[in-house]
Amino acid sequence: MDPETPEHLLKTKRREPVTMLEAISEALFEEMIRDESVFLMGEDIGVYGGAFKVTRDFLTFFGENRVIDTPIAEGGFTGAAAGAAHMGLRPVVEIQFMDFISPAYDVITNYIATSNYRGAGPQPLVIRGPVGGGNRGGPFHSQNVEMAFFHTPGLKIVYPSTARDAKGLLKASIRDDNPVIFEEHKGLYRAPSLREVLPDEDYIVPLGEAxxxxxxxxxxxxxxxxxxxxxxxxxxxxxxxxxxxxxxxxxxxxxxxxxxxxxxxxxxxxxxxxxxxxxxxxxxxxxxxxxxxxxxxxxxxxxxxxxxxxxxxxxxxxxxxxxxxxxxxxxxxxxxxxxxx
Amino acid sequence: MSEPTLGLERAGLQDLYRSLCLTRAAEERLELLQKQGHVTGGLYRSLGQEAGAVGAAYALRRRADGTGDMLCHTIRAAGALFLFGGELIDYFRQYMAKGTSPTRGREANVHWFDFEKGFVGPVSPLGTMIEIMAGMTLSFRVRGEDRIGIVFYGDGASSTGAWHEGLNFAAVQRCPMILIVENNQWAFSTPTSKNTRVSSFTEKGPGYGIGAEAVDGTDVLAVFDAVRRAALQVRSGGGTHMIELNYFRRKGHAQHDPQDYVDPAVIRAWEKKDPLDLYRSRLLRNEWASEDELVAIEEETFEECRVAAEAAIAEPYPEGAEAVSGVYTDVHTPHPWTRSSSPDPTLA
Incomplete structure (x- = not known):
């Protein structure tokens, strides 16, 4: 018997408002249902459900071949995601705090971003995670990383400000054939003022449109x-x-x-x-x-x-x-x- | 009495020699082309290392339909690339940066790709390729595909963080993958002793909980045998494995490097262990091939290289304006406004 959809991922179905974090969880969940080539990798995303619980209960539902707890090595697992993407999978990599993306800078800029241009084919992968300050996180849990990658042709960079956009943009990012850095401001994750009832349909928000x-x-x-x-x-x-x-x-x-x-x-x-x-x-x-x-x-x-x-x-x-x-x-x-x- | 043939027929034993000759003939042709000014960028010889690439690749499943094993070769493993179906003419096109090359002039030498044939070219930071192959073979495992991957890299790449992170990930995830460290004792001008404290790279295997074996990289049959055994183990769910090829880089890092930091006596000693010479005499001694057959192979591979190189020379370089295409699959990269017929920044 297939496991049941976790209760907390049914809020939009029940026409209840969701936070930006819940919108992101719904986007991931729905994309994994829609396309079995989509899978997740990251630190503590499985058993623990992610540092911010974005992937809570995903492991139980999808199993450990699609929700992979990785060693603490952002470069290694981001590179592995790139290899899997070559083979037709669509990885979504979680960087626990985007401050920690720097060990993966090499593989992202030298390998992933150049792949299509080099004739090695597209890299349909998403690297997502929490960014931003205001939470007293200090130097290593608060950074915005967009400009470290903005200068790299071949990447897309997405940074939503609302629950509705977060869900639609993440779905569009997962379906995009190009590598996407997806930044989620942790101060917005659970902001009560951003709770909204999302469309109960499979919508996307196109990338590249303000x-x-x-x-x-x-x-x-x-x-x-x-x-x-x-x-x-x-x-x-x-x-x-x-x-x-x-x-x-x-x-x-x-x-x-x-x-x-x-x-x-x-x-x-x-x-x-x-x-x-x-x-x-x-x-x-x-x-x-x-x-x-x-x-x-x-x-x-x-x-x-x-x-x-x-x-x-x-x-x-x-x-x-x-x-x-x-x-x-x-x-x-x-x-x-x-x-x- | 004949030596054991490891299950290879006469044709297979001669195939190996053919691949060795092809690798060397291709590189010797490149040296000529470089002198003639046809080669763009560096030229990297694998003199003395040919048997490692050939023996290893020959032990794998090579298919052209995307269901075979996956190879990541290096600049000194062209023999493996050819065995996996990399076309000789593409090799020359790549070295000449032709518009007709597989990367349309965007990337150098052996840095090209064919996922159907099952090879992924390296990027210059070679340690990265351990991570890439870990992910490729992860996909084989999670989808239950009967495929394995093999990734070549040098003694120098073994020092990178990417090597460690990729290998550790593969070992933990039990990725069906074989790492081949081409220990030619030099990373550019840096000797192995300045890259690692261990005396053999096989000592690193246990640190990751994987098996490791060293093999004489000048002996094509020994390499074939070691990789065949490793492949059997990896294919049956044994996880990740490492093989060290021991040999010597008899030319400089690239042609621009006179290698004057290496004792000439050491190079001369290794010349006596030339993999082609060794295997050639073995083929004759065991009567696996006749002198005439070997000469024919040598002449054919020489001629193949000559013909392919001549054809590649005649082909065009890419148009400069082609440089804007393919950065993204869907986003247009604009041409510089100063290159338009009536320059105007507001119209760029």
Whole structure:
């Protein structure tokens, strides 16, 4: 007899709201049901169900050939995932905290990202895991890793900000024939404000398409991940307190970058603020600024500004981390500066 | 009295010699092509190591339909690549970086792939290939396919973290895989003694809970026998296994390396253990082949290489603008706007 679907994975079926973490679990579960070539590898994902319990009860349901607890060796099992992908499987690798992806940097950038170009065929695999600060995790449980990979042609990078997007983007990532780095902000995992009832259907959110979270006419904020919510908060304050209309664009996919959505919004508002939780130097704001300079220089009525984390390792103590991270008030101040410009 | 033939018929015994000759003739042809300016990038000889690749690959199931065993060769294991169906002309196309090569000029020399025929070319950080083969053979195990994998690498790659992580993963997951360490005693200019404290790489096997065996890499039949036995064990669920081939790199790391850090007397001593010479005299001594048959093999392989190389020379290099294609399966990589007929950054 087939095991029954675990109760906690039936919330959408029961039309109950789910957290972003539950949405991710549902995406993985449904994709593994849909396609038996999809399998999971990672540290403590089987018996324990993952450090954040994303794969709770998966081992019982799918068995140890499809939910593989690995040695603590991110390079080794990510490389093994690449080998399995060559043979027609579709691995989803969990990095317990994305800070620990660095041992796999070699195989991801040298092997996986170059595979299709080298004629070794596509690498349909997903490397996913928790990122981001605000949880007092310190230097090794808080990083954002997107820009370590943004410079590598051949990879896609996805970073959802809502439960709905997380589920649809993860499904799209698993079905994509290219390697995808999928970042999940741990501060959003169980955020009560993000609980929502998801469509009870097999939907995907296409990679490479930004979303207008909030329409506006005076300033564009381009952002992603947890900063979407702080940006929206600031935009609402601008609306009510300053009478300034702020458009917020959620990139959702960082690579490939939805340049058209950014340029279109800037051509409408003529002012651009980029907000990211990642550190400042070499952050995505730089790439966005040059693209706008190339494509929409004539439309700009002010400097392109950015609000980011400071250029430092992620500090542990609350007071330090709060200072390190970009806050709603920073977004507000930058938006007000632009509005007055 | 004849030596044991390990179950090989006369044709099989001569096949092995043919592969040895083909490997050497191909590399000697490359040296000529390099002098003529046809070779792009480095040229790496396997002089003295040919028997390791040939003996090992000959012991495996080679099929062209994606159901056979899987090979990951190295730059000094071209004989294995040829035995798995790698075409001689593709070998020359690759070395010449032709647009007609399997990688369309994107990758060098033996770094090419055919998953139906069952070979995966290496990437330059060779330790990575242990991880890749671990995953390939993991897929065989979880799907219950009767296939195994074999991965070649050098004594130098044995020092990498990727080697350790890949091997450890394979051992834990009981991946049906054979690791072949080509111990030619040199990693570029670094001797084995500066890569490891162990006197034999087989000492590393027990540290991972796997079996390991050393074999004379100049003896094609000894290698064939060792790999055949290992394959039998791995195929029947025995997990991962390691074989060390012992021989000597008689040329520099690549042609640009005069190898002046090696004692010439040592090289001369190893010349007496040339795998082709050794096997040739053995074939004659045991009457597994006649002098005429061997000469015919030598002439045929020479001629095959000449013809394939000439054909490859005549073929075109890729168009430069081809460089944008294939980064992704579905995302278009733009051409630089400065290369358009009327340069304009807003239109890129």
């Amino acid at each position: 979303r207008i979270v909030r329409e506006g006419t005076d300033i564009t904020i381009v952002t992603y991940g947890a900063m979407v919510h702080k940006s929206v908060e600031a935009a609402e304050m601008m609306e009510t307190e300053d009478g300034v209309s702020v458009e917020v664009v959620d990139l959702r996919t960082l690579l490939p970058l939805d340049e058209d959505a950014i340029v279109e919004s800037v051509k409408k508002t003529n002012k651009l603020l980029v907000v990211h939780e990642d550190t400042r130097t070499g952050g995505i704001a730089g790439e966005i600024a040059i693209r706008v300079s190339e494509k929409a220089f004539e439309w700009l009525d002010g400097p392109i500004l950015r609000v980011t984390a400071i250029d430092a390792p992620v500090p542990y103590s609350g007071s330090l981390e709060d200072y390190f991270l970009p806050q709603t008030d920073d977004v507000l101040k930058a938006a007000r500066y632009l509005a007055a410009y």
